Amino acid sequence: MVKTNNNNPKSGSQLHFQQVSFHYGQESSSIFQQLNVDICKGEFVSLLGPSGSGKSTFFRLATGLENPAGGHISINQKEEKNRLGKVGYMPQNDLLLPWRTVLENGVLPLEIKGVRKKDARKQVISHLEKFGLAGTEHKYPHELSGGMRQRVSFLRAMLSGNDILLLDEPFSALDSMTRFSMQEWLLEQWSTWQKTLIFITHDIEEALFLSDRVLLFTEPPIENKLEEVIISLSRPRDTNTRSAPEFMALKQDLLNKMTSKVQL
């Protein structure tokens, strides 16, 4: 299994933080100090922690919206100074452009990459059915349900063509029934497309149900490494997984770890 205290990227490493330090602005206190994180190809990793614990900062660093004050970030074992456009990102609120139809929203990352309009449209249309979006191509976002909007948003992130997808609390605004089915849907998509998924959440059960590995974010500054919990539940996972005794045991374990770390 993966160890986060290893400083060199492993052969299967897809996203690697090496000795990364970061703080916002000039004077503000540090969020990461010489942090090492290694995420492998095809892994499903959740970042779990309360708000303000640095999960979003981790994403901003990974996508390239921010740059580390010290250390390196590598993608596919290559240090990348400019990561914009190299990591797919699915934001918390779907952020679909309201003046664009489903089809036009899906085409956006391809448009930016300079793919020909006709080819881009073809590519989006070929995916719509698998994403449960058949027949919605000419609808506007406000005509869709919350779950559908998130699926379009996921499709858009996927079409960025990157191997790593960062998902920032994508289901937090959905009602719990929709959230459950979206989680199962996401696992199906993950096994179909063989992407590396990094998923921010503050819902312990969601993190457990989805991930291979959960990284715990606590109060910043976070030094050296993140505490991790490996989720050994067998796949494919379904509704029954949620009530399995191992699931409950892992949940208790995670809860203990979180509450001991988070000062109220």
Place this chain on the structure above:
Amino acid sequence: MKKKKVNSWLSYTGSGIIVALLFILWETGARLYDKSYILPSPTEIFLKLWELHDILFFVHLPATLNIILIGLGISVVSGVGLAVWMNQSQVIERSFFPLIITSQTIPIIALAPIFVLWFGYSIWSKVAVTVLITFFPITVSTFDGLRSVSREYEELLKTMGASSKQIFMKVKVPSALPYFYSGMKVAVTMSVIGAAIGEWLGANAGLGYFSRRMMTQMDGAGVFAPIVLLSLLGILLFLVIKLLEKTTTTKWSDKE
């Protein structure tokens, strides 16, 4: 949805009734007063419009429309240009925004004679007044529209590897369009006023000029007839903008 539409039609019939009542009141009032050089009745104005239709529609209306279109054109190009420039640089915003606000505190009607002094009776004195009046709503609303784009969208496009030009074209322009159009709606109605004011002060053609000339001849209906045309022109321009807005911003705008 459907119910709302019915309601809006009802409100139109409401305003229609009020307008009809006002006309009846005006007509009877004017007939009782019987001094048409001071208060002409609506029918007299309409007859005057018919009588003078040749000169009004083919000489004075085109002259005014010409001023309005040139003035609006200059305002749109320079106003949108300045808004984009201010959006891109804070230094430019800080240096120009106070000036734009100040320009609106100057009574433009008082400035109009100066323009006549500078540009004479040529078309440009009238265009200058029109530009000064219409520049403000276009610039400010476009600038607000560009500023309304949330940072989240900009960052999302950045993570896709978009250049600032792509962010501008794909997010900022579509977000700013509805704002631009609301600025344009104000601007086109004011452009009619601007052109008319310009023409009062110095012109040899145009609806504003004609109206003023009729005043010196104590022709009440002759004063009103071109004013009716000016007002219709304003409404027509407004509808053109509304149509443009509808065709370029499509269905998503009925979201809220």
